[in-house]
Amino acid sequence: MAPVARLQAWACRSPIAEPVATSFGIMRNRPAVFLRVEDVEGAFGWGEVFANWPAAGAEHRVNLMADDIAPAVLGREARDPTAVFRTLEAALHIRALQCGEFGPFGQVLAGLDQALWDLAARRAGRPVAQALEPDAPTHVPAYASGIHVDAADRLIPEARATGFAVFKVKVGFSDRDAAKVREIASGLETGERLALDANQAWSPEAAATFLDSVGDLPLLWMEEPIRADLPVANWRRLPRHVPLAGGENIAGEPAFARALSEGVLAVYQPDVAKWGGFTGCMAVGRAALRAGQMYCPHFLGGGIGLAASGHLLAAVGGPGLLEVDVNPNPLRDSFGAIADRVADGLWQVGTAPGIGPAELPEAVRAAVTHHREAA
Known part of the structure; x- marks a missing residue:
């Protein structure tokens, strides 16, 4: 005991x-x-x-x-x-x-x-990833996140130099966002991918207009274009030119099971620090993979939660990507610089026992x- x-x-x-x-x-x-x-x-x-x-x-x-x-x-x-x-x-x-x-x-x-x-x-x-899943890999695909649409011309080249090839841009600020997204997409290099996140900014009508305007672009996903708690009928009316993503504002296995049964989301993004920890998010991630969907853990915080998200994704497996916020954050970077953990689009999960950090x-x-x- x-x-x-x-x-x-x-x-x-x-x-x-x-x-x-x-x-x-x-x-x-x-x-x-x-x-x-x-x-x-x-x-x-x-x-x-x-x-x-x-x-x-x-x-x-x-x-x-x-x-x-x-x-x-x-x-x-x-x-x-x-x-x-x-x-x-x-x-x-x-x-x-x-x-x-x-x-x-x-x-x-x-x-x-x-x-x-x-x-x-x-x-x-053992590392947590291997404690959860003995065959978990030591590296997982990652993407650069937290990129404001107006700062993309600066942040994407910086993230590219760090080792990222997938970038998520925040939109939902003005009616010029769609045109800006087109400019960003046209500047990507061969093999690079772009995802978008509106943080629940739009009404269903405004979201549909935006999605129609960028629907010809090869976007990886459109995250939370409308309120996460709107009835599923509102989500079903959205154009499906771009895969829809969400999950950071869903909590509880019954709620995720309901979302999976509704079949609207193509990418599921529970947050290890917001609900579920390893136990809950592991169950949701595996359920998403069984349903043929993608699991990409959401995270925007300090160094321990980011490390935990990497272990979680490694344990769940699948084609998902780890979210790595590239805005300055001393409460993340004091645990280790992003550039030391990312290479060729892969995040080093770590081989130390546990999550990694032993003290603040x-x-x-x-x-x-x-x-x-x-x-």
Whole structure:
């Protein structure tokens, strides 16, 4: 028996010179929440909790861990992360329902699941990818993400020089976006691919107009052109010139199963730090592959969650790509530069035990705004 004896979480914020803009809001700093779990024998594991939104979300997630979730975790056997995740998801459902905060509860549980798998893999002396799937590869295809349509002329060449050959551009800002996308596509080199992400920017009518206007381009996918929670009939009315992608704003295996049965999405993108951790996202990824669809984990955060996403994709397998945000983020880069992990379009998952990082770098500790511990 190795019960959980200690939980810690750190909210961090790093200033950035250039804000990160999406169609629904602007990030003026880069936040992250890192979670550490330790059992009675001193074994430990790390995870990351989604903290990009709302603006004050990082500190809230730390308090949620310490005050609401830790009491349900401390003393619980830590050797079976899947069992812990499923038990806690059910046990905390009513509390999340009572306060209407399914997202925050799910996000903290996602970080906890990562940490428990990290702990288990460290005990076994294996990378998480191989703990989840013994034949998992050590490299996975990756793409450069977070590229604002107005900054593509600068960021795509930089990402290309880093080693990427697939690029995802954010749209949904103006009625000139389609023309800009055409210019970007015309500048790609042989073998390079382009995907788009609207971050739920448009009405179904506006999305259809945009998709019609770029439908002749060989786009890899169009991500969240409309609100993720709109009835499926709205999604079915969208033109299918471009494959549709989504999943970062879907939570729970029943919801993903419903999306798969509806057959609208061609690319499924659950986020390891937003819902499910390894346990939930692994199940969704494998279900997507069984259905003949693509699984590409979503991620836009710090260094632990990015590393976890790489392990997850390696374990699930298939033709998917790892999302790597190429905007400056010290809370990611302090764990290792992107250029040191990407070559020829492939991300090095890593062969160290667990997810990889064993402690928070000093630069990350210097960015801590809030810390809580429960034991």
